[in-house]
Amino acid sequence: MVKKWGMILSASVIVLTGCGEETENLPEQDEDTYESETENSATGDGETTITHALGETTLEEKPERIVVLEWVYAENLLALGTQPVGVADIDGYDAWVNVEPELAEDVTDVGTRQEPSLEEIARLEPDLIITAASRHEGIQSQLEQLAPTVMFEPYPEEGEGDQYEEMISTFEEMAKAVGKEQEAVEVLADLEDSYDMLAEQINDAGLTDTEVLLSQAYSANETAVLRLFTDNSMAVQIMEQINLQNAFDGRDFELYGYVETGVDQLERYEDAHFTYIVQEDDNVFENQLKDNIVWNKLNFVQEHRNYALPGDTWTFGGPLSAEVFAEQMTDILVGE
């Protein structure tokens, strides 16, 4: 975190000292390349209509220059073999999302996910903007002035479908937008295959229907806060795909798919396998809980049934993140 702070400071220094210099990165130059690209690709494959959280958007041509303002959609594009031209908070993406392929070096950072720079987006001259409705519904009209904008909703309300279905349908919808439906079918088929393979490994290890308590942990004021995932979360649905059971009683709907709680609530699930995602520089299990009486008394600690998932395990992503998560889950449980 210190490093990141330093980077922000030095970046601001660069911006300040850079003031007054003429910039060479004018949109005009981009425009030329952009036009020649579209000429090549515009092979008359006609219109596509994309259904999203805020209605339908019709694209006249296949989009080539896509700006993505929420991480999961950047990941989806990469899964389809397309690099976006701009992504919000690339540092954050690199730190939290761990999938192959990675974002290309020349992808432009367009600012924070809360308030991405409209000017930077405009400069990229996108022909499609993809983001999450809950984040940017408020600036829908401004974004639409820059390019056709589709807004999906990764967190459906109660009774409006679950997060996993939403993830798959958004992925397919995005594939339609970039004309890569075939690739999407392959990616999803690969995902199913790896579920089957992983489920088999789970079976072979005699772990079928094992109760697993999945948590994400961080400290708030020196106290360990644990997120426990509910049944409507994508993470739990992925676990079920590989024949694991959610130990947490998560039948109550939670919009983001988890509840935040403390170490005292773990006792009810102490016979489960405990898995956790924690950041290295805020490892509550090595710092706050190491000598904690309650923690050390829990069955899964005493019987060594607690397993660390890597800190960049992203449980809010697309098919690639889902596959990585399922693999990591299997690896730690089977012990490879």
Place this chain on the structure above:
Amino acid sequence: MMIKNNKMKSILVFGGGGALLFLFSWLHLFQSAGTYTSKIVLEAVMFQGDTVQHEIVRSIYLPRIAIGILAGASLAVAGVLFQTLTKNPLASPATLGVNAGAYFFVVLGAVLLPTAFFTNGFVMAFAGGALAAILVFVMSGGFHATPVKMALAGMILTLLFSSLTSIFQIFYETETSGLFLWGNGSLVQQDWRGVLFAIPILILVTCVALLLSGKMDILLLGEEKAASLGENIKQTQVVLFILAVGLTATTVSVVGPIGFVGLIAPHLMRLIGFRKHRPLILASLLWGANILLFADILGRVLDPTLKEVPVGSVTALIGAPWLIYLIFRHRSMFRRTNETMTLGGSNRKKRIPYKWLIVLGLAGLVISFIFGVVASGQGLQWAETWQALTNPDNHGLRFIVLELRMSRVLVALVCGLLLAMSGLIFQGILRNPLADPSVLGVTAGAGMGAILVLFLFTNISVALLPVGAIAGAVLAIAIVLILGWKLSFQPSALALIGIAVSSFASAIIQLFITRFNMNAAGALTWLSGSTYATGFPELQLYLLIPLLILLPVSFIYMKRLNVLGLGEDEAVNLGENVSQTRIVLAIIATVAAASSVAAVGTIGFVGLVAPHLARLLSGYDNRKIYGLSLLFGGILLVVADTFSRVILFPKEIPSGLVVALIGAPLFLWLMNRQHNR
């Protein structure tokens, strides 16, 4: 009789308070234990049994009760010390900005040194708390500070520090997601470490305070009397200051900033009739603990799921109405002190002629406007901007310069004008130099209205957010003005009612964000006020018509504002219909503030700072102040908007936060300047 009464009183306060604390502790324990059998709970308390459940009761639930008692007691004692030290019945760790200062430093420490522990947290909290307290003390006039100025300087500092804290939360959304809860105070514990850390400090401070209680009694008599009795006042004051800041820093580093307990508990005890410090400290200590423990129980009744409503929000919900009650109860005090706070203009002989001031102001506005239009994240783009304006064929560039930059700068400009107008009018009609839309509760009220709209109509378009904001703003200011009316608009009373209403509205906002799991970072961005992504639509929808109507109307009323400035009696003698003028002007000021809230969210400080700068330069005539003040308001927000876009490009900083960073120091300097004159 007296003795018997005192005895009764002591029995009730200490005996009854002790019994209540015992009762609350058990209630709290069984509430935590939830599904556990009472056998397990009892065994655990008696230190028998060693199952996990026993250990959970012993090492998680009991520390939470203990820390609740300790924190409540510490805040109450700190409140007593601050109140005596400043001879200000409205002083407390929260109203003096000590909480916010301490908390900001802790967050700063958490981001810079990720593995900070209580001790580090305490050191940071102490440094931040002391800094805030000293700043407030100096800014409000040192030993000659009036209670109100002090409370207001405290509030300004609180705004400043909260803005800084918000910046961290917005930029470290993923890393600081837990800080949001704790930022409003949380008693959650997982072992006895926090308790063991806080206990010795509370005991030590209480003992020293009790030893000094005699001197504190004398201190309240006034400095001259105390000096004539041969007391070394300064020394006592310094010791009390360190004790009070130390107690506050302890609670902030262990449970986060919690308001109102430090204000309510001592007052409650004074109401009952404790005057001498020895019993006052002990009684406040006991009842502070009761109040906080009760708030924690109530918080979990409000939200029975596993999630936590921050206890600080609950104390604000209980405390805000209580503060208003206190103000009404002490109304005589406000009248007696009758602080006619000067709407001080400059008395300097060498003054720049008004004509030149206006020319300079206009030039400043034009320059900042041009600067705002040509400044981009990649530096100043003179050539490109010129090209965009003159060559209509270059659509891309033209769009960036005209639609994205210039229209946004225009919104900032108009909002700056409206906010400055609103601030100037409020300051004038209330004869309160510290009035401003944000001080009077408009800001928090607007935020509350917006959140309620988001919650009540989940499927509604976000375009309706501003409607909720306007409704909330109008409601808040109506409450403040109606209550203020009953207190004949005493500046101090009014400002404090504003604080109470703001705190209450903020507590509601926090409650909704935690209770209903709303996207805290998104809400925070909007609530901090932002010119982000605004432009011609906002200008048309919310700003242009109010500006065109209000600008001439308000200017016409400036002469009447001058008359009001002479004082109620004088104005009536001059044949002025005071009430009517006040109502019309209040409506103008509210509409101006509300339209800017609708366009850019809640931006504070502009309405506070701009009229003061204008007054400083142009004297006492509101007609003169008016023009300058509007110009300064425009410049301030345009500059803030430009900085918010380019400093961390392509990252945006909400411009409301930039205004706070520029405006707060400017304001504190202005305030300080008044005293040194």
